[in-house]
Amino acid sequence: MDELRDLYQEIILDHNKNPKNFHVMEDATHKSDGHNPLCGDRLTVYLHVDGDRITDVSFQGSGCAISKASASVMTTALKGKTVAEARELFHKFQDMLTREDAAIPDLDEFGQLAAFAGVREFPVRVKCATLSWHTTMAALDDENKIVSTE
Amino acid sequence: MDTVHSPGETELLPADIEAIRREFPVLQQEFYGKPLTYLDNAATTQKPQVVIDRLRRYYEQENANVHRAVYSLGELSSKAFEDSRIIAQKFLNAASEKEIIFTSGTTDAINLVAATFGRANLGPGDEVIISAMEHHSNIVPWQIVCEEKGARLKVIPIDDRGDLILEEYEKLLSPRTKLVAVVYISNSLGTINPVKKVIELAHAHGVPVLLDGAQAVSHLPVDVQELDCDFFALSGHKVFGPTGIGVLYGKEALLEAMPPYRGGGDMILSVTFEKTTYNDLPFKFEAGTPNIAGAIGLGAALDYVMSLGFEKIAAHERALLDYATEQLDAIDGLRIIGTAREKAGVISFVLDSAHPHDVGTILDHEGVAIRTGHHCTQPVMERFCVPATSRASFSIYNTFEDFDRLVQGIRKVQKVFG
Numbered sequence A: 001m002d003e004l005r006d007l008y009q010e011i012i013l014d015h016n017k018n019p020k021n022f023h024v025m026e027d028a029t030h031k032s033d034g035h036n037p038l039c040g041d042r043l044t045v046y047l048h049v050d051g052d053r054i055t056d057v058s059f060q061g062s063g064c065a066i067s068k069a070s071a072s073v074m075t076t077a078l079k080g081k082t083v084a085e086a087r088e089l090f091h092k093f094q095d096m097l098t099r100e101d102a103a104i105p106d107l108d109e110f111g112q113l114a115a116f117a118g119v120r121e122f123p124v125r126v127k128c129a130t131l132s133w134h135t136t137m138a139a140l141d142d143e144n145k146i147v148s149t150e
Numbered sequence B: 001m002d003t004v005h006s007p008g009e010t011e012l013l014p015a016d017i018e019a020i021r022r023e024f025p026v027l028q029q030e031f032y033g034k035p036l037t038y039l040d041n042a043a044t045t046q047k048p049q050v051v052i053d054r055l056r057r058y059y060e061q062e063n064a065n066v067h068r069a070v071y072s073l074g075e076l077s078s079k080a081f082e083d084s085r086i087i088a089q090k091f092l093n094a095a096s097e098k099e100i101i102f103t104s105g106t107t108d109a110i111n112l113v114a115a116t117f118g119r120a121n122l123g124p125g126d127e128v129i130i131s132a133m134e135h136h137s138n139i140v141p142w143q144i145v146c147e148e149k150g151a152r153l154k155v156i157p158i159d160d161r162g163d164l165i166l167e168e169y170e171k172l173l174s175p176r177t178k179l180v181a182v183v184y185i186s187n188s189l190g191t192i193n194p195v196k197k198v199i200e201l202a203h204a205h206g207v208p209v210l211l212d213g214a215q216a217v218s219h220l221p222v223d224v225q226e227l228d229c230d231f232f233a234l235s236g237h238k239v240f241g242p243t244g245i246g247v248l249y250g251k252e253a254l255l256e257a258m259p260p261y262r263g264g265g266d267m268i269l270s271v272t273f274e275k276t277t278y279n280d281l282p283f284k285f286e287a288g289t290p291n292i293a294g295a296i297g298l299g300a301a302l303d304y305v306m307s308l309g310f311e312k313i314a315a316h317e318r319a320l321l322d323y324a325t326e327q328l329d330a331i332d333g334l335r336i337i338g339t340a341r342e343k344a345g346v347i348s349f350v351l352d353s354a355h356p357h358d359v360g361t362i363l364d365h366e367g368v369a370i371r372t373g374h375h376c377t378q379p380v381m382e383r384f385c386v387p388a389t390s391r392a393s394f395s396i397y398n399t400f401e402d403f404d405r406l407v408q409g410i411r412k413v414q415k416v417f418g
């Protein structure tokens, strides 16, 4: 039961219910669709990149609580970061979810992203938590690419 | 939650169910300190001890390749293998054991028909009729052959309950129709289709019918002669048998006329570099060393089901379906997807407050195993405008208490997401 409580933390449930930056962005410079066929999650990530800096992030779509909350927290975490910082944060986030030996993330730096540490105990849910990130990376790499977690 | 239920005459008593449960070793396990509540039987069924023992006996005492050995051990394996074919023949009430082709499962059986019957009979402008509730395995093989041959796929629509719209089906039948391929029991909606009517209508146009019987065989008795279906596909693992084995039933005359599927050993009478003469039925369609153990295990599984008797199975499952439907219907914020007039074994549902994936994770921690997702029927999800559903599917060994635990679990989900 404790594992479950770690998974469905208040922060995650809140973001699921009231996701941040949950809208279409008309003037996006980058956009990508993500799809997890296993559970039917579908989302679109929109980015506005100015030079090297991500000035705005938003998303739209439907999915489970983990994928929706993760997308929501991600948008708040990425706003204002440079593209390089975003990539680095993604790798750290992924490590936290998948590597036993990953260092416990620094709460100051990681903020609400740390709430997803509990996902590590649920390997089938890792894809849910990383869908929005993969989609964002794809948007930065190549516009309008559809990402599938399969 | 207490269970008030009085069993009828043909029904299995709680003691009978207990006895059945004891025959399934998997069900004796616990997860997260809770008894396993296995409600994913549409994906695969558990195996009774008799099937496990039969596989073991085969490998310990009878293992040899079939049909080619002159020694006694090989005779044992060949006999056990062919005996299983006869059990399958009896199970389906096929006219001849030549009509029973062992495949690796339903998917393989449908692909066989698509690649042989389909390739031989479809041409530009011809049509294959399927339904809107097919499993991907009864969609994609037809798409592939239709594309290759310039033929078209026509789809019988379903209504809001999940019933086939037969008037629309009648309109689709035409001289261009070369085959109708429909599911007997839907794995995502639980609908039992009126296949006899479907077959009658097709036959009135001289069109043969393939039934996807993957879900049907564990829930109701199948008599292919009574149904008068032309092909029938099933998977062993969905009827208490091993994975990797299934059956394609086909009417002898149709099978005789079809070209072979795969080439190789066992499917030939003689081979020279100039010409190969194909073997007789059913071997013509069984190239290579078959899944001998699987076929023998399937025989044991079908014997097991027949010994329980479908009358009892059906009565028990009917009672479970009624009970479960009532319990789930009483939950606020829960909607059952699939409310056909005739249903079996499957209840799909969605919650207002939680996504199926989250439902599945929380239920797992209650020891309750259900499936979440699209159940390989994406067009059904689209039809009902849901990205996915949670699906509880049950079998002979499930109890009313299993559904009480499911309901408790759902209430827990609603509490988390309240």
Ligand SMILES: Cc1ncc(COP(=O)(O)O)c(C=O)c1O
Pocket (backbone or CB within 6 Å): B042, B043, B104, B105, B106, B107, B108, B135, B137, B138, B183, B185, B186, B187, B212, B214, B215, B235, B376
């Ligand atoms: C209705 C239906 N048809 C076909 C299949 C495919 O069966 P298999 O994967 O055993 O080939 C399934 C299994 O999920 C099914 O439920």
